[in-house]
Amino acid sequence: MNFTLHIWRQKNTSSDGSFVTYHVENIDSDTSFLEMLDHLNEKLIDKGEDCVVFDYDCREGICGTCSLVINGHPHGEKKATTTCQLYMRDYANQRELWIEPWRAQSFPIMKDLAVKREAFDRIIQSGGFISVSVGSAPEANSQLINKDDADCAFDSATCIGCGACVAVCPNASASLFVAAKINHFEQLPQGKIESKKRAERMINQMEEEGFGSCSNHRHCETVCPKEISVSNIATMNNLLLA
Structure with a gap:
């Protein structure tokens, strides 16, 4: 060929x-x-x-x-x-x-086809975690989690942070990436405690990084290699407005 x-x-x-x-x-x-x-x-x-x-x-x-x-x-x-x-x-x-390469102001080109995606790292650092006290790991069965909730959290957690959602979006929005990370923790009892604070911090950081806003074109869902649903964005918005 x-x-x-x-x-x-x-x-x-x-x-x-x-x-x-x-x-x-x-x-x-x-x-x-x-x-x-x-x-x-x-x-x-x-x-x-x-x-x-x-x-x-x-x-x-x-x-x-x-x-x-x-x-x-x-x-x-x-x-x-x-x-x-x-x-x-x-x-x-x-x-x-x-x-x-990916085309987005927040993903500057380093050389040829390689882009900088540190903006995603800074978004995660702003709130993509669960705050815990140091110590030994708790008993695995101490908190029971409904299977539907666990499956939903897993679907969101499959996001690999590639940035295809940003590259295809006419607004260069990172909403699907951010929403997937937020929903991943929102579905688990360990993460619910900080849900609203997490959403506020990560969305604010996304805006500071220069990503655009979601206008419901849904192209991100189409090109996502892990087929993450835009329903995650609805969850993110609900947390922000709660």
Whole structure:
């Protein structure tokens, strides 16, 4: 399989960037998308050129590090999938690919396809935790949790913080990410005590980081690799207004 790649190249945060065209040939259909970029980088290094910088870590759809917009779609067009879980067979009918980074003011580009997502870390630091006194762990069965509540908390906790919701939102809103973290704790008895305070702190931090507000386009729900529901945003808003 042969592909024409239009890849966003940018030296640093302050410089201007542009698309640069590359060609890759004889790519096996079972090659992952990131392996295809590895193949391109090997060719560039052999030529003495700078390789394309992109984020990755686990390459198993767990860590949320990979972050590419492919032909206008964060993580590609395949549902419930991260960039690292894509294979070139998914693009058997597409020979031309446009690859760019997340586009959001709060996610400044470091170089090429890699962006800074420390804003998410600061949001978590503002309230994404349960305050506890130090000491030994309590007995696991000392607090009974309804299975429906546990399942709801788990669904929210599957958020990997990749930022696709921000990249696809016309307002660059982080509402789905923040709401998932808030709802994760809200469903558990240990987290309910600080629910309102947590929501206020995390939402205020989200606004300070420059993320936009939710206007119910629901694109975030569509591109989320973990299929997190926008119902989490409703829970977040209810806590804020309570």
